[in-house]
Amino acid sequence: MIEKQHIIDRFISYVTIDTESDPHSAATPSTEKQWDLANKLVDELKDIGLEDVTIDENAYIMATLPANVDHDVPVIGFISHFDTTPDFTGANVKPQIIDEYDGLDIILNPKDNMKLSPSYFEDLKQYKGQTLITTDGTTLLGADDKAGIAEIVTAMEYLVQHPEIKHGKIRVGFTPDEEIGRGAHKFDVEKFGADWAYTMDGSQIGELEYENFNAAGAVVTVKGKSVHPGYAKGKLVNSILIAQDYIDLLPKIEVPEQTEGREGFFHLHTIKGNVDKTQLEYIVRDHDKQRFENRKQLLIDLAKNLNEEHGKEIVTVEIKDQYYNMKEKVEPVMHIVAIAEKAMKAVGVEPIIKPIRGGTDGSQLSYMGLPCPNIFAGGHNFHGPYEYVPVESMIKAVEVIVKVAELTAAEKK
Numbered sequence: 546m547i548e549k550q551h552i553i554d555r556f557i558s559y560v561t562i563d564t565e566s567d568p569h570s571a572a573t574p575s576t577e578k579q580w581d582l583a584n585k586l587v588d589e590l591k592d593i594g595l596e597d598v599t600i601d602e603n604a605y606i607m608a609t610l611p612a613n614v615d616h617d618v619p620v621i622g623f624i625s626h627f628d629t630t631p632d633f634t635g636a637n638v639k640p641q642i643i644d645e646y647d648g649l650d651i652i653l654n655p656k657d658n659m660k661l662s663p664s665y666f667e668d669l670k671q672y673k674g675q676t677l678i679t680t681d682g683t684t685l686l687g688a689d690d691k692a693g694i695a696e697i698v699t700a701m702e703y704l705v706q707h708p709e710i711k712h713g714k715i716r717v718g719f720t721p722d723e724e725i726g727r728g729a730h731k732f733d734v735e736k737f738g739a740d741w742a743y744t745m746d747g748s749q750i751g752e753l754e755y756e757n758f759n760a761a762g763a764v765v766t767v768k769g770k771s772v773h774p775g776y777a778k779g780k781l782v783n784s785i786l787i788a789q790d791y792i793d794l795l796p797k798i799e800v801p802e803q804t805e806g807r808e809g810f811f812h813l814h815t816i817k818g819n820v821d822k823t824q825l826e827y828i829v830r831d832h833d834k835q836r837f838e839n840r841k842q843l844l845i846d847l848a849k850n851l852n853e854e855h856g857k858e859i860v861t862v863e864i865k866d867q868y869y870n871m872k873e874k875v876e877p878v879m880h881i882v883a884i885a886e887k888a889m890k891a892v893g894v895e896p897i898i899k900p901i902r903g904g905t906d907g908s909q910l911s912y913m914g915l916p917c918p919n920i921f922a923g924g925h926n927f928h929g930p931y932e933y934v935p936v937e938s939m940i941k942a943v944e945v946i947v948k949v950a951e952l953t954a955a956e957k958k
């Protein structure tokens with residue numbers, strides 16, 4: 546039903562526009578160049594026949610596909626981000642199209658003998674015979690999340706052209722700066738006006754996610770006292786060694802490299818220090834709310850214990866919550882996950898439901914009052930030169946969007 550070349554052309558027209566975001570900029574969007582694609586998307590949404598197409602001063606785009614039924618149907622939304630990660634360059638993307646993938650190594654760049662190999666990236670095997678879009682090995686691809694945008698636009702266009710498919714009002718939202726954690730920050734949930742939404746920002750075909758980590762960042766500061774080592778007895782306090790004690794007191798196996806599934810962790814990612822002052826920077830993660838709280842409390846208690854041992858305020862801890870598990874907001878409205886699951890099955894996609902060991906824009910949006918599970922956009926190996934997307938997965942994502950719209954209207958009849 547969806548013409549392959551059509552979605553390929555659309556996707557390529559997006560990824561060849563550089564939209565890398567920048568965490569060091571305080572502006573929104575964080576880079577001026579994001580406007581290039583944003584403005585193009587506004588024109589395109591108008592061209593395909595959507596209504597109320599708006600872009601605000603921060604480049605957040607919204608649009609409406611009006612209902613074509615008379616009965617009351619919940620308003621649903623589909624959301625993607627148009628920036629790409631600053632982790633790897635997104636300038637001068639030169640996509641390669643591999644038709645009827647033969648299941649063997651794909652040479653990305655003959656000069657560096659850089660290849661996308663199924664012996665390393667095993668997921669490739671399942672796409673034998675399909676059409677893959679890859680990079681030329683020098684940039685990322687930007688399927689994260691321009692695949693999601695191409696899918697949403699294509700699905701809306703399809704619904705406009707097929708009025709026989711009945712649906713309620715549908716809202717479309719495209720955001721800047723997701724990759725630097727700010728995609729949801731200036732998203733006007735009230736203006737969007739949907740009962741719930743889906744981010745089209747997952748990875749491989751079938752992914753459906755509504756659980757993510759509760760997340761916090763912690764900075765542990767140890768104050769020492771620097772004295773000439775020759776005269777130091779009873780006077781010098783070495784903040785590095787006290788920091789070492791602190792590290793040793795945390796559970797050794799609760800670290801990212803030894804945990805999986807819903808297991809949480811403390812991740813020490815930065816140490817800066819000298820005798821006088823040492824700082825430890827941690828991220829704290831747990832799917833379970835109570836265990837998340839317990840972890841943060843443990844960080845505080847350890848500081849307290851060390852301070853008691855040393856008889857003064859040597860260790861201080863500063864903790865900042867970053868995001869929360871959307872499950873808490875989605876569970877009371879689980880039918881929104883059920884509809885997505887049913888839609889996938891209806892178009893022949895096996896749902897893969899698993900907790901995310903990270904966060905999504907949807908988790909922030911869920912806490913802002915817009916419950917927002919995450920659906921696959923189809924790409925693999927995000928944020929680097931090995932990124933690729935099977936066109937067949939993108940087409941399935943379009944079908945899922947169309948089916949979700951249809952099922953939402955049908956269920957409320």
Ligand SMILES: [Zn+2]
Binds near residue numbers: 626689690723746
């Ligand atoms: Zn993304």
